[in-house]
Amino acid sequence: xxTRGFTGRPPAAEIAKRLPPGQHLTDDFxxxxxxxxxxxxxxxxxxxxxxxxxxxxxxxWDELQALPRTRWGGDIHCVTKxxxxxxxxEGVTIDDLLAAAGLExxxxxxxxxxxxxxxxxxxxxxxxxxxxxxxxxxxxxxIEPDHGGPARLLVPHLYFWKSAKWVxxxxxxxxxxxxxxxxxxxxMYGDPWREQRFTGD
Amino acid sequence: xxxxxxxxxxxxRAIAPATARVKSFRFEPLDGPHRAGQHVxxxxxxxxxxxxxxxxxxxxxxxxxxxxxxMIERLPDxxxxxxxxxxxxxxxxxxxxxxxxxxxxxxxxxxxxxLVGGGSGVVPxxxxxxxxxxxxxxxxxLLLYSVRSAAEAIARGELAARSRDxxxxxxxxxxxxxxxxxxxxxxRVMIDTAIECLGMPRHSFVCGGNAFVxxxxxxxxxxxxxxxxxxxxxxxx
Numbered sequence: 247x248x249t250r251g252f253t254g255r256p257p258a259a260e261i262a263k264r265l266p267p268g269q270h271l272t273d274d275f276x277x278x279x280x281x282x283x284x285x286x287x288x289x290x291x292x293x294x295x296x297x298x299x300x301x302x303x304x305x306x307w308d309e310l311q312a313l314p315r316t317r318w319g320g321d322i323h324c325v326t327k328x329x330x331x332x333x334x335x336e337g338v339t340i341d342d343l344l345a346a347a348g349l350e351x352x353x354x355x356x357x358x359x360x361x362x363x364x365x366x367x368x369x370x371x372x373x374x375x376x377x378x379x380x381x382x383x384x385x386x387x388x389i390e391p392d393h394g395g396p397a398r399l400l401v402p403h404l405y406f407w408k409s410a411k412w413v414x415x416x417x418x419x420x421x422x423x424x425x426x427x428x429x430x431x432x433x434m435y436g437d438p439w440r441e442q443r444f445t446g447d
Numbered sequence: 448x449x450x451x452x453x454x455x456x457x458x459x460r461a462i463a464p465a466t467a468r469v470k471s472f473r474f475e476p477l478d479g480p481h482r483a484g485q486h487v488x489x490x491x492x493x494x495x496x497x498x499x500x501x502x503x504x505x506x507x508x509x510x511x512x513x514x515x516x517x518m519i520e521r522l523p524d525x526x527x528x529x530x531x532x533x534x535x536x537x538x539x540x541x542x543x544x545x546x547x548x549x550x551x552x553x554x555x556x557x558x559x560x561x562l563v564g565g566g567s568g569v570v571p572x573x574x575x576x577x578x579x580x581x582x583x584x585x586x587x588x589l590l591l592y593s594v595r596s597a598a599e600a601i602a603r604g605e606l607a608a609r610s611r612d613x614x615x616x617x618x619x620x621x622x623x624x625x626x627x628x629x630x631x632x633x634x635r636v637m638i639d640t641a642i643e644c645l646g647m648p649r650h651s652f653v654c655g656g657n658a659f660v661x662x663x664x665x666x667x668x669x670x671x672x673x674x675x676x677x678x679x680x681x682x683x684x
Contacts, residue, residue, distance in 0.1 A: 247456070247540070247542075248493060250534075250539055251534040252491040253494070254497050256493075267498070268490075268498060268500045270499070276657065276681065277681055278681060280549055280678060281674055281679055282664035282665060282667065282674045282677050282679065283661065326502060327501065327502070392661060426549075427549075430548075430549050431451065443452075444452035445452055446452050447452065
């Protein structure tokens with residue numbers, strides 16, 4: 247039902263067609279996180295793939311930098327309703343990480359883990375096939391700590407809470423296990439084009 | 448329990464000015480209880496089907512019989528806040544869902560609790576102050592509230608009265624654009640003083656603009672507050 251007296255200011259057609267339902271365009275880069283920005287140094291940094299608690303492969307910062315690098319440019323969408331267009335990232339795709347480890351994904355799901363104990367769940371097919379990376383550069387520069395640096399997961403086709411900041415590893419899980427926000431009612435998958443913000447959407 | 452993520456229509460029961468740019472809106476109560484600090488999503492729908500959604504923090508304590516209170520600040524060119532400021536009237540139906548969010552405190556979680564708010568970022572903290580008064584008056588709580596001027600301080604009278612009358616609740620108001628503290632920002636000395644007065648907080652909640660929250664959260668960590676006990680919520684997205 248229409249809200250009495252509301253007409254709103256719909257965006258121009260060329261913007262509207264790039265905005266998923268319920269989103270609006272921002273030129274800023276808002277910061278959303280549950281607590282303080284953790285202080286993560288590249289010295290001593292490690293990125294680890296695990297199956298359950300068992301480590302499968304691990305890279306230091308320098309080892310990660312030596313892997314093949316990929317650039318991705320495009321639009322990102324936050325569940326808090328802002329979208330940002332034409333962002334540019336660079337990092338190592340999950341495909342290249344698995345190839346470097348000589349691994350096939352051992353299960354169908356992943357929990358991404360951050361240095362702040364944040365977790366979020368993603369199906370493996372949404373991480374492979376060039377769909378996701380461990381990003382270390384934003385607009386050609388090291389990612390600012392507030393935006394998840396030194397390294398964050400980038401899964402741009404899902405709502406941005408899936409792109410875990412300060413990522414320290416991926417844990418392969420047998421089942422699709424809910425992460426931090428998913429335990430608190432956020433959608434298990436989070437497709438912005440289907441407006442999957444919360445459970446039941 | 449009702450599904451908090453289902454959109455439902457609620458009615459505006461009352462509207463009152465809070466400051467020159469902020470109005471208080473009272474709605475029918477939510478179907479289920481919220482936790483102090485959480486927010487709701489609001490959706491406005493135009494006749495052609497166009498929708499605009501925003502999130503607003505809840506100012507009322509859980510279960511307040513007067514209904515759910517939102518404090519909505521008029522933003523420059525605000526598509527939704529402008530509607531609430533100029534058009535919304537008592538009796539209007541508004542689509543809402545929630546409560547949502549992990550920026551939340553309940554009486555059973557105890558204290559001491561340190562609240563740090565900047566500008567309209569105080570709104571979810573007001574809900575926590577009210578929750579404490581209703582359900583956990585034994586819990587030490589301190590609100591450090593940074594705002595440009597006394598006239599812009601939301602719920603200033605209520606907060607000052609609670610600080611005077613309620614044992615264990617203290618308000619420190621920092622005016623950043625007027626009076627003897629003009630030009631000052633929340634700094635390490637103020638955080639240390641707050642912690643000295645309150646004791647090392649078991650829970651800290653920081654809400655305000657992006658830069659404000661980043662600075663304050665870093666100051667808290669520097670002052671020895673455990674990062675995992677600090678929750679942040681940022682406006683200005």
